[in-house]
Amino acid sequence: MKNRKFFVFALAAILLLTVILSACSGTSEGGSKTGTGEGKAAAPTKITMLVPYFSTEPPTDDNVVVVEAEKRTNTDLKITWSPVATYEEKVNVTLAGGDLPDLITVLNPFTPQVRKLVQQGAFWDLTPFFKDYPNLMKFPEETYTNTKMQDGKNYGIPRVRPTEGGGQFPYIRKDWLDKLGLPVPETLDDLYQVMKAFANNDMGGNGNTIALAGPLDFVYNVMNGTSGWFMVKDGQLVHAMLEPGTRDALVWLNKAYKEKLIPQDFPALKFITARDMMAAGKVGIFSDTVAEAWRTHQEQLKVNPKADFLPLVSLTGPFGPYNFRDTGHYGMHMIPKSVPEKKVRAILQFMDYGASDEGAELGSYGFKGIHFTEENGMKLTTEQAMKDNVSQQAFGQLFINYDKYMRAYFAGMPPEILERNKQIIDARAEISVPDPASGLYSETKVTVGPEYDKKIDDLRTKIIMGKAPIEAWDTFTDELRKDPKFQKMIQELNDSYQKRVKGQ
């Protein structure tokens, strides 16, 4: 009896101990010191970071590129890699937690979360520092302008990206056009004729050719001559959805829907499904980036060697030729105010090296001869690169330089396609139109914006599908024009826009 009692007691004690221990283990790690002794030039600077990765596996601490980057920049990197699929949540949780790393990559610098923290002074204003770092200064002006916060300052090192080739814009089955003897469409009207020809001649076979699938935003953009939901009219920022171009786009799309040129259940059709249909040769026109066009092209080539997927240079609407111009960035690397200035300098030095040609090559391609070979100016990655996890999707997320043609290229692309894509990108650069509202700030938009966006989007869907008459759109937009909250949102965005135009 006594023995049994002892047993119960021992068991209880063990259980209790486990609970206490497991509660403690959480805190012991976070307490480790950051920063190194001052003045010792030889000691590597310790930098903690939160960075997304797009590769299947994150680079490990002993990854060859990481080790080499540490050696070249005299740093000791402690990088938390987080998969891109859940990266935004990871950032939100990290920001909410308050225990920030020395460098935190934010893919969208304009979320209310980040803005609020910037307003509260949680991050370093890096604007005055950049001039000392020649490689960072090589980034285009546009990249810096578009990463400015509402106060006109840069609170992060931009993750530089080219302005061309990134938008979801139509690419077309050139081989179908050739078969039908049609020229490459230049206007929306041309495009409509091509769509009808594709469908009527059942170019995809099986009697259910879909002329146009994928994102439809380009129709609104061409009709309004702007990118996104805002446009500039007489120097003022206005909501593009209230403009006649949007109504015309709806009529255009509704007609295409009625004539079965677009999928009959397009709102339920997932992007990826539509893309697969394009790759399978059932669809004539799809919207995606220049590089992505090659991906579906490549898949179709396996069954049809004559297939040719051509990204369009532009489509002409009432405002002239249009194509999408990107912001020149994909987020930025931010440094919390808790980091001392000396270390901020060290981090900038580190990132500056990453923006040099040498650093960027290391970041995305690794060592020449081991991870890549060079052939007529094109870098071909070797199998070793795969084994060592060396790619743009891994450490290339941190070390990158400005390359105008970055989005022309995709692994495995033949030189003639790359050359054609470069020409397309050059031609687009002449006419492309940016989103004027990108990065603009409106307090009202944070609270009511998503609700309006959804209402607009839902009604557009209904009108295209013929579930609501086009007159419903007129009534709806009339209401929006009188809606004080909606107007306040536009007013605030316009103020923010005017501020930026005046260079404040």
Add this chain to the structure above:
Amino acid sequence: MTKVSRNTWTRILQDRYLYLLGLPGMLYFVVFKYAPMWGIVISFQDYSPYTGLWKSEWVGFEHFVRFFSNPDFFMLFRNTMAINLLNLLFFFPAPILLALLLNELRTGLFKKSVQSIIYLPHFLSWVIIAGISFQMLSQTEGVVNKLIVSLGYPSVEFLTNENTFWVLLTLQSMWKEAGWGTIIFLAAMASVDPQLYEASKIDGAGPFRLAWHVTLPGIRNVITILLILRLGDIMDVGFEQVYLMMNGAVSSVAEVFDTYVFRVGISQGQFSYSTAIGLFKSVVGLILVILANKSAKRLGEEGVY
């Protein structure tokens, strides 16, 4: 009073090892269930993670006012209630009926294999079920629609029709969970006294009479308890299911509190607003549970507490 408390203490002292054994469990509830409840204070604040719980500004009922005065509130409420009432009406009795049918099966192998098959969908995630639904019902790619078209009829819009969306959701839930739900009812049925069956049979009761007069009354208390618990969740609609099945054509009937919280609250970083809506849902759920429990007791049932 003192006598009672002294008694309690003596008893605790007597069973001290048992209490010690229970301590980790109690700690678990305190640390992970009760302590986080204080988080609801942020629904009365203008909470910012940077300033934290202690320094965020107090705004009283501002978030609640904003929520209730929202013109979409009625739509959200209607959709949430409609989907849940349909579930209550059709999905809730489905496992009971299934369990009654299974209960009639006496042979082992057939019963076991049927059970295994109907349990299976429970282990599929909603993402997969949404994918399957799409593969079956889509107008461009769906198998069902291809069949309909090949028979010479026009294709049917299963996924983009506002009028049938709630039905679609209910059928999906039934397909996924009805089988799994039978487990608890089958267990309850197993505990019904066999003598009752025998007695009824001698009195000439057929299988329907047996089910109606013996089995169902025998598991009545289980049904009541599950119903009360279900009422507590009446403001919750499975977020994943609705979120995955929603599209622009049906969103006026598909948007529920949970998707609204996600879209307007969480993804916009409005934690206080999200919490306010969550609190409202919980309060409604709690009231329903209490009411249902009271009326169950008044009707002579046991209730959940």
